[in-house]
Amino acid sequence: MFNIVIFGKPGSGKGTQADFLKDKYDLYHISTGDLFRKNILNKTNLGIEAKSFLDNGDLVPDIVTIKMLENEVTENKGVKGFIFDGFPRTSYQAEKLDALLTKYSLNIHLTIALDVDNETLIERLLNRGKSSGRADDQSEDKINKRLREYDKKTKPLIEFYTKQNKYKSINGIGEMDDITARIVNLLDNYLNDRG
Numbered sequence: 374m375f376n377i378v379i380f381g382k383p384g385s386g387k388g389t390q391a392d393f394l395k396d397k398y399d400l401y402h403i404s405t406g407d408l409f410r411k412n413i414l415n416k417t418n419l420g421i422e423a424k425s426f427l428d429n430g431d432l433v434p435d436i437v438t439i440k441m442l443e444n445e446v447t448e449n450k451g452v453k454g455f456i457f458d459g460f461p462r463t464s465y466q467a468e469k470l471d472a473l474l475t476k477y478s479l480n481i482h483l484t485i486a487l488d489v490d491n492e493t494l495i496e497r498l499l500n501r502g503k504s505s506g507r508a509d510d511q512s513e514d515k516i517n518k519r520l521r522e523y524d525k526k527t528k529p530l531i532e533f534y535t536k537q538n539k540y541k542s543i544n545g546i547g548e549m550d551d552i553t554a555r556i557v558n559l560l561d562n563y564l565n566d567r568g
């Protein structure tokens with residue numbers, strides 16, 4: 374198995390890159406943001422519970438998020454590997470993810486972070502908001518809140534994965550294809566070394 378986390382601030386391009394990587398490396402893509410939005414659209418109980426958090430730019434409570442993630446992994450554990458996009462986002466989620474994977478004799482191999490400055494992110498997200506219809510992309514206040522949530526709750530994961538020697542970051546600014554090439558280079562080197 375080959376399991377990776379794609380990591381970065383809101384708007385850093387995690388989803389776009391994960392979409393490409395899942396095909397190239399035959400990975401099962403789990404995007405917690407997409408799962409929440411699907412549930413909101415279908416008005417499931419989970420969607421009803423999560424909606425206000427997403428709309429306001431807050432993180433959904435760990436207990437809800439972790440349960441959804443655990444279901445998704447358990448239902449798909451026969452795949453060649455997972456690409457986690459938007460999860461983990463808190464230290465508690467990271468610990469729970471390790472515990473879950475360990476239960477199935479699996480682990481995270483690499484965490485790839487896309488580095489992008491806040492100014493570029495705000496511009497990208499406001500732009501995305503014009504067509505995505507996402508409430509959380511349409512106001513600079515909400516975008517700033519998400520960036521603050523990241524600093525407070527998600528940034529500590531850099532240390533978590535660095536300690537495990539799994540954290541790699543790449544420059545997330547530039548042409549989309551160039552950014553993809555940077556990630557592919559990193560992953561291919563890892564896979565070659567692993568043999």
Ligand code: ADP
Pocket residue numbers: 382383384405406407409426427428430431432433434435438458459460461462463466509519
């Ligand atoms: P972005 O990276 O642009 O914020 P996502 O689709 O990854 O977009 O996430 C959108 C929203 O979904 C988040 O602001 C949050 O409300 C919720 N969400 C996604 N993943 C998580 C998570 N791991 N924990 C808590 N909330 C999450």
